[in-house]
Amino acid sequence: KQEVTQIPAALSVPEGENLVLNCSFTDSAIYNLQWFRQDPGKGLTSLLLIQSSQREQTSGRLNASLDKSSGRSTLYIAASQPGDSATYLCAAFFITNAGKSTFGDGTTLTVKP
Amino acid sequence: NAGVMQNPRHLVRRRGQEARLRCSPMKGHSHVYWYRQLPEEGLKFMVYLQKENIIDESGMPKERFSAEFPKEGPSILRIQQVVRGDSAAYFCASSQAGRTGLNSPLHFGNGTRLTVT
Numbered sequence: 001k002q003e004v005t006q007i008p009a010a011l012s013v014p015e016g017e018n019l020v021l022n023c024s025f026t027d028s029a030i031y032n033l034q035w036f037r038q039d040p041g042k043g044l045t046s047l048l049l050i051q052s053s054q055r056e057q058t059s060g061r062l063n064a065s066l067d068k069s070s071g072r073s074t075l076y077i078a079a080s081q082p083g084d085s086a087t088y089l090c091a092a093f094f095i096t097n098a099g100k101s102t103f104g105d106g107t108t109l110t111v112k113p
Numbered sequence: 114n115a116g117v118m119q120n121p122r123h124l125v126r127r128r129g130q131e132a133r134l135r136c137s138p139m140k141g142h143s144h145v146y147w148y149r150q151l152p153e154e155g156l157k158f159m160v161y162l163q164k165e166n167i168i169d170e171s172g173m174p175k176e177r178f179s180a181e182f183p184k185e186g187p188s189i190l191r192i193q194q195v196v197r198g199d200s201a202a203y204f205c206a207s208s209q210a211g212r213t214g215l216n217s218p219l220h221f222g223n224g225t226r227l228t229v230t
Contacts, residue, residue: 032218034218034219036221041226042223042224043117043119043204043221043222043223043224044156044204044206044221045221046218046219046220046221049218089155089156091156091219100146100158100161100169100172101146101158101219102158103148103155103156103157103158104155105154105155106155
């Protein structure tokens with residue numbers, strides 16, 4: 001069964017700290033992996049998409065890495081801010097899964113001022 | 114350049130009524146996906162559609178739920194005879210290309226929050 005797991009489920013850090021969110025997937029045969037942010041009561045905002053042939057993508061203070069062989073992706077957030085508080089979701093697009101992405105349950109991040 | 118549009122944002126139905134949720138994909142996108150998010154749970158895939166075709170409905174409950182994406186107009190997720198357990202946030206996503214467009218990101222709408230009383 002193709003699954004995506006995110007650990008930890010929740011994380012609280014002081015403002016300014018660098019942090020890493022983890023995502024693991026059970027099948028290395030993926031087209032891509034996408035990171036999203038979800039604010040309470042809102043939809044999902046796409047942060048970064050890593051193609052299967054890439055090892056990392058960067059956008060501002062965010063850096064996402066991909067290691068297919070180990071089935072892992074990380075989202076690195078530099079110099080965290082209270083506005084970064086949200087739930088972060090990763091989604092793997094498995095090759096054999098008929099075109100749909102499978103989501104992890106997310107990591108809820110709280111950045112304390 | 115409008116994103117994925119879902120309406121209504123909030124929908125309240127009594128048990129036994131029908132719920133119709135609408136999704137207009139981003140301009141130029143022909144692939145639509147519906148996901149459900151139960152309270153305190155993650156996103157679960159329901160159905161993947163292209164224009165006039167259901168590609169994968171493996172996540173849809175066998176009864177009461179149906180989806181369509183007609184040639185003209187939005188995609189519709191229809192829930193007949195709603196029950197309290199259907200209360201959830203229903204999200205629609207679209208992409209420019211599906212399985213053959215390997216690196217086409219998903220774009221999500223803001224969701225429809227269904228409450229069954």
